[in-house]
Amino acid sequence: MKLNDLPTAPATAWTLARRAERMNPSVIRELLKLTERPGVISFAGGLPSPSTFPVAEFQAACERVLQDDGRAALQYAASEGYGPLREMVAAGLPWRVDPAQVLITTGSQQGLDLVAKVLVDAGSRILVETPTYLGALQAFAPMEPEVVGVASDAQGIAVDDLARAQREAPARFAYLLPNFQNPTGRTMSEARRAAVVQTAAALGLPLVEDNPYGELWFDVPPPAPLAARHPEGCLYLGSFSKVLAPGLRLGFLVAPPALYPKLLQAKQAADLHSPGLNQRLVAQVMQDGFLDRHVPTIRALYQAQRDAMLAALSREMAGLGVEWNQPAGGMFLWARLPEGMDAARLLPRAVDKGVAFVPGAPFFAGGPDGPEAARSLRLSFVTASRGQIDAGIAALAATIREQRQG
């Protein structure tokens, strides 16, 4: 048998789908490569602190699950997810959810992929906050939507502009991240939530609510989810990545009963089901109220890290014209450079000084939104140690100072 012995064959005519022609390497992924030099303190990543992963609990759970239920854990399983886990998810939500509405997903990223498959045609409008989570834009992109950025402020999306955008042309949904948003860290206030839901309901605008960070509050829990106020009008996405561990790739989606069967079929087509072993491990670890004991330790750690970053910013940025917010939870802080400065251009110089961040512009849907976007940057306060936070913010301030003088 001779392999590869083909008579002067023409090159195979791989033809890309239109959506693939448009796919580009993630801007952030490319930027992050810059930051991967040894010795660089990174505020760039979106990784939870690995010190919070309950490794010992997962060890015990592995032993137990494989011992008691190993063959079932390793076999094909239902696309809906593992029953006991779906029940725990439903019981843990602050509104009345039937476990039959819960679909376990391979991370909440997959939830976004399924939502787009079921709700988005080429050219369908999706309304998003400005800025918004880049991973969601990437998940929606293969379905070729028209993504429309809606004006937003420190409280979240602006209700007037949301209504205006929906009246202009009906959207398939508005994608909202009300708690400790990625990238800004901002939280939608109680009043804003009430107004958003009322507006959406009045206009028949469906909402997709993404809540990976909601449990990571510092002083007080955030207001109730949008879905709790209007369950029929919301698709709700949650995740185990920030409260247990992201490497298991488990999230969930809570769907109005009318949408569930389509999402389930999309799930089945996408990967049959999420890993049964992982679902059992999470269910095993979560039983007996483990999260009630564990999540407060994550909150305390992240709050202390946020405080360290706020203190370092106050100390180091004095007089530089830099502004930043004070997130009430989550993993990220949002800052703005002095007028005329560009975060993407600052990044290589900052890396030269040993510190990295993510420029804000890529998070603005439809391209950078003028000088405001170019000046913004995202700082994660959860991965670096407190000593690194001090040193990294000092290095960032030194870079900005040089830039102002240069």
Next chain:
Amino acid sequence: MKLNDLPTAPATAWTLARRAERMNPSVIRELLKLTERPGVISFAGGLPSPSTFPVAEFQAACERVLQDDGRAALQYAASEGYGPLREMVAAGLPWRVDPAQVLITTGSQQGLDLVAKVLVDAGSRILVETPTYLGALQAFAPMEPEVVGVASDAQGIAVDDLARAQREAPARFAYLLPNFQNPTGRTMSEARRAAVVQTAAALGLPLVEDNPYGELWFDVPPPAPLAARHPEGCLYLGSFSKVLAPGLRLGFLVAPPALYPKLLQAKQAADLHSPGLNQRLVAQVMQDGFLDRHVPTIRALYQAQRDAMLAALSREMAGLGVEWNQPAGGMFLWARLPEGMDAARLLPRAVDKGVAFVPGAPFFAGGPDGPEAARSLRLSFVTASRGQIDAGIAALAATIREQRQG
């Protein structure tokens, strides 16, 4: 705060994507519900035998991985997959593959989803065998292809008809399952493989080769993969589901270098990455040549089960006009009822007699392909015990006998 207290809101205007309007519950899934009565012997499922899952090895691997590398296993990770696993995959393939061409997927089902996202526009042609794997049709469906069934025989796809279909209008790819195909159990001969590759290369027709069952051969290994003969013209999909365990949801995709970046971007958008814990478990279990010791035990078991089913068929079906093939590996056998009989109509009667199978018609792309399709059925020989095989085939024969007389 009053929840759900909205002023006479209209129902939310959820608008489904065109593809979702067309999604229907899997015919087979609906049929399988029929078969889930207690006491029914099922030849219907596509599940590997759980007795083959190396539970003890996974227990040891869990302990080791979480002990040595727990925090990395539980953290976010690269979309490409876990490096050592990608190297093992590349090294295990019978042609020269760079680990950089290997993308770890959440089961090979996800590989099919990614392939469709990158290569299929609405209306793009995909050429498939007749019959073909239903899960692939489901994975491709969200991208709205035109699926074209190509004539096939006991050796696999018919080369003349493949060439004719490609000349009629160029397809984005032909989807082929050369080894122990689902649903028929048939294997593409050496000569047919050579002819398919030569034809595809001559016409510039890309091939997508799906090989979940290739390791499950009984007497001799199947001929070399299509991808080994024409690596630039083939996308190759593999799986750990049949040689280790499906519940971990791990497969892989080997892509020509020109396509890899797009598939990687689609993967990142779909679920960021496949679970790092699962990838490390598989790599840990596979090291030191475990599969070389383990897979022969699966082959021996499945071969004995196939032999038991063939013997039972010879014994019980004598004189009934039923035909069946003799698969050289895999999990399935394909049978044909006497002329005029319909497998879907037979199924409820068979279930009444305590035995279940999958009717063949749904596997024919573009709807049942006439009386040939309606007469066919798929029998899995791997899940039922040998005693159940004897009893189940006897019950099936009794059903057919009654039907002939009825």
